[in-house]
Amino acid sequence: MPYALCSLPINLADRPNTEKTMRILLVEDDSKIASFILKGLKAEGFAVDHAADGEQGLDLALTEPYAAAVVDVMLPKLNGLDLIRTLRREKVNTPVIVLSAKGTVEDRVKGLQTGADDYLAKPFAFSELLARVQALVRRSTHAAEPTRLSFADLSMNLITREVVRAETKIELQPLEFSLLEYLLRNAGRVVSKTMIMENVWDYNFDPQTNVVESRIYKLREKIDKDAPVKLIHTVRGVGYVLKASD
Amino acid sequence: MFLKRLIEIRRTLAFRLTLWYAGIFLFSAAVAFAFFYYLITETIRGRADQDLLAEVRTFSSVMALQGVEAVKRQALLESRAAGEKKIFVQLLYPDGRLFSSSNMSYFHNIPVSIEAIGRMLEQKEPFFATVSSPDHRHEIRVVYALLGPGLIIHLGQSMDDLTRFVEAFQRIFVLTMTGLFAVAVAVGWFMARRALAGVETVTRAARRIAADGRLAERVPAGRGGDEIDRLAATFNRMLDRIQVLVNGIKEMTDNIAHDLKSPITRIRGQAEVALTSRGATDEYESMAASAIEECDRLLEMINAMLFISRSEAGVTRPEFRRLDLAAVVRGACGLFQSLAEDKQIALTWEAPAQFEISGDIRLIQRMLGNLLDNAIKYTPAGGAVSVALQPNPDRSVCIAVRDSGVGISDKDRPRIFERFYRGDPSRSRAGAGLGLSFARAVARAHGGDITVEDGPSSGALFRVVLPVSDVLPER
Numbered sequence: 266m267p268y269a270l271c272s273l274p275i276n277l278a279d280r281p282n283t284e285k286t287m288r289i290l291l292v293e294d295d296s297k298i299a300s301f302i303l304k305g306l307k308a309e310g311f312a313v314d315h316a317a318d319g320e321q322g323l324d325l326a327l328t329e330p331y332a333a334a335v336v337d338v339m340l341p342k343l344n345g346l347d348l349i350r351t352l353r354r355e356k357v358n359t360p361v362i363v364l365s366a367k368g369t370v371e372d373r374v375k376g377l378q379t380g381a382d383d384y385l386a387k388p389f390a391f392s393e394l395l396a397r398v399q400a401l402v403r404r405s406t407h408a409a410e411p412t413r414l415s416f417a418d419l420s421m422n423l424i425t426r427e428v429v430r431a432e433t434k435i436e437l438q439p440l441e442f443s444l445l446e447y448l449l450r451n452a453g454r455v456v457s458k459t460m461i462m463e464n465v466w467d468y469n470f471d472p473q474t475n476v477v478e479s480r481i482y483k484l485r486e487k488i489d490k491d492a493p494v495k496l497i498h499t500v501r502g503v504g505y506v507l508k509a510s511d
Numbered sequence: 512m513f514l515k516r517l518i519e520i521r522r523t524l525a526f527r528l529t530l531w532y533a534g535i536f537l538f539s540a541a542v543a544f545a546f547f548y549y550l551i552t553e554t555i556r557g558r559a560d561q562d563l564l565a566e567v568r569t570f571s572s573v574m575a576l577q578g579v580e581a582v583k584r585q586a587l588l589e590s591r592a593a594g595e596k597k598i599f600v601q602l603l604y605p606d607g608r609l610f611s612s613s614n615m616s617y618f619h620n621i622p623v624s625i626e627a628i629g630r631m632l633e634q635k636e637p638f639f640a641t642v643s644s645p646d647h648r649h650e651i652r653v654v655y656a657l658l659g660p661g662l663i664i665h666l667g668q669s670m671d672d673l674t675r676f677v678e679a680f681q682r683i684f685v686l687t688m689t690g691l692f693a694v695a696v697a698v699g700w701f702m703a704r705r706a707l708a709g710v711e712t713v714t715r716a717a718r719r720i721a722a723d724g725r726l727a728e729r730v731p732a733g734r735g736g737d738e739i740d741r742l743a744a745t746f747n748r749m750l751d752r753i754q755v756l757v758n759g760i761k762e763m764t765d766n767i768a769h770d771l772k773s774p775i776t777r778i779r780g781q782a783e784v785a786l787t788s789r790g791a792t793d794e795y796e797s798m799a800a801s802a803i804e805e806c807d808r809l810l811e812m813i814n815a816m817l818f819i820s821r822s823e824a825g826v827t828r829p830e831f832r833r834l835d836l837a838a839v840v841r842g843a844c845g846l847f848q849s850l851a852e853d854k855q856i857a858l859t860w861e862a863p864a865q866f867e868i869s870g871d872i873r874l875i876q877r878m879l880g881n882l883l884d885n886a887i888k889y890t891p892a893g894g895a896v897s898v899a900l901q902p903n904p905d906r907s908v909c910i911a912v913r914d915s916g917v918g919i920s921d922k923d924r925p926r927i928f929e930r931f932y933r934g935d936p937s938r939s940r941a942g943a944g945l946g947l948s949f950a951r952a953v954a955r956a957h958g959g960d961i962t963v964e965d966g967p968s969s970g971a972l973f974r975v976v977l978p979v980s981d982v983l984p985e986r
């Protein structure tokens with residue numbers, strides 16, 4: 266359920282309390298960055314509260330139960346890392362993703378030591394942020410690990426490693442299997458080439474190489490070639506998405 | 512102004528050196544003086560004792576030959592002859608009572624020491640003592656001696672020689688020390704300045720370079736090989752390194768400016784046209800997609816450049832962990848397999864089952880990716896790319912990437928690892944030309960290096976040599 270951009274103080278009585286809707290806190294002072302994150306997260310069905318400075322963000326995080334928080338480091342009034350430190354001292358265990366313009370190893374380590382659960386360096390792909398928010402939310406709600414993944418007429422057994430499309434068994438190479446598994450886990454969401462390389466193959470290549478394209482092409486040959494409805498779609502400039510429509 | 516200058520001088524090394532020099536000089540002089548003083552006063556005292564003993568001997572012989580009365584006369588005569596302020600003679604009973612005395616008006620407060628008499632009688636030797644009293648300017652040397660049974664002589668002599676000598680000595684001492692101090696300061700200052708003149712030259716040159724930023728200038732360095740020459744040479748070597756780094760940064764900023772401008776021009780142009788032409792939604796979509804692609808490329812280029820220049824400047828600290836290089840090589844080749852198949856290139860690899868080194872896995876993956884990408888890109892269809900991981904006997908490991916492409920011309924070979932160097936200038940893709948210099952930066956950050964040579968039949972052969980440490984860190 267989408268909300269208008271919140272301005273504080275928030276009247277909680279106005280908020281419909283549906284269990285399905287996950288509430289996310291965004292603490293970010295750059296209004297343009299905040300606006301695209303808000304838009305993107307709401308489009309994914311999250312309810313998002315936005316605080317433009319550290320103190321406001323801390324107040325919200327201490328009083329409201331959020332499924333996850335996205336916190337920038339450089340914030341007016343209260344530094345993002347201090348915010349997280351205070352939260353953890355107050356025993357608030359909301360999962361937090363830190364956003365930072367600095368991407369060095371030391372910054373990452375510092376962020377995680379403070380009590381953050383994940384770290385994302387600016388500039389980042391929105392799809393990457395979304396994937397991480399969803400991973401944290403899933404972790405915090407203790408979703409059970411599935412043994413089967415399915416989408417449309419495609420299904421995958423994670424134990425027997427069997428892949429079936431429209432009742433036809435498909436033979437996949439191990440690299441192709443893990444690629445399809447990742448696409449299925451993120452069905453309906455766009456995943457970037459970088460996300461595929463790092464999360465599927467645990468490899469760090471220059472995304473300009475055509476390694477991912479080549480694998481996707483081969484996977485399509487096996488999954489989509491003979492099917493009337495194509496499942497693997499390219500989103501130009503962003504990545505790939507598993508969806509049933511065009 | 513003068514005070515400020517004085518404070519400045521006080522802080523200089525030359526000042527401190529001078530002070531030390533003068534201090535040590537004065538100390539040595541004072542020790543020498545003290546030694547002389549001791550020697551001379553002892554000599555004077557010894558001579559006085561000799562005189563007193565001679566007197567005692569005279570009185571003994573008078574006593575032996577002529578008796579007590581003659582001794583009394585002799586005492587008066589002697590004291591008068593020498594002067595009543597100069598000596599006195601007293602004849603005493605063994606219990607210290609006075610038997611006879613010369614004129615003691617000048618020496619009236621010189622006491623008779625019963626203890627001294629006792630000591631003399633015990634040792635059966637003349638007993639000497641030095642007495643000083645506030646009434647007398649000079650010390651008085653006295654001797655007690657046994658003249659005959661029941662008669663003791665107490666002789667005293669004023670030590671005016673000694674006092675005169677000490678006074679003269681003190682005058683000479685003060686005068687000489689003042690003179691010596693002046694000389695020591697002058698000599699010390701001169702020597703310190705002379706020794707430190709080279710430092711001053713280096714300082715002045717450094718100040719000039721810092722003020723004007725003329726990094727091409729150098730400190731004049733002598734060939735003597737002394738400390739100052741070594742300092743100047745070291746300083747110049749440091750300037751060489753700074754100059755290389757600064758030039759590198761300058762070159763890089765030029766290249767960045769060039770490589771940033773083209774994609775920004777494209778993004779801006781497409782966005783502008785899309786806005787002004789009010790096209791269909793799919794036109795906007797295509798514009799957004801192309802903007803994302805361009806941005807990703809730019810970002811990739813910026814990150815690669817930052818890594819390269821940071822590692823060249825020696826400020827990167829890769830995260831060294833224990834990693835299985837064989838597995839990394841196999842993984843990379845496996846991933847590139849499909850890309851090679853697409854181009855009908857045979858990609859083969861060989862590596863031991865396991866080979867552990869200490870390194871940053873993300874950097875090594877990226878390096879291998881760049882080398883494989885490069886090899887596949889420059890190998891025509893139907894060609895072959897092979898990768899081999901071979902441990903060397905000298906505690907290093909070699910990753911050889913061989914392709915069957917056109918190879919690298921002699922003209923390009925020395926420059927191929929330079930940033931933005933493109934063998935083929937027509938290629939305009941942003942970030943191209945960074946792959947090999949990134950690979951070299953990674954190899955060097957691991958303490959190794961990368962080289963290129965012609966393959967055995969055709970194509971190029973890249974070799975990355977990485978050191979293998981004896982102690983592997985935690986995984």
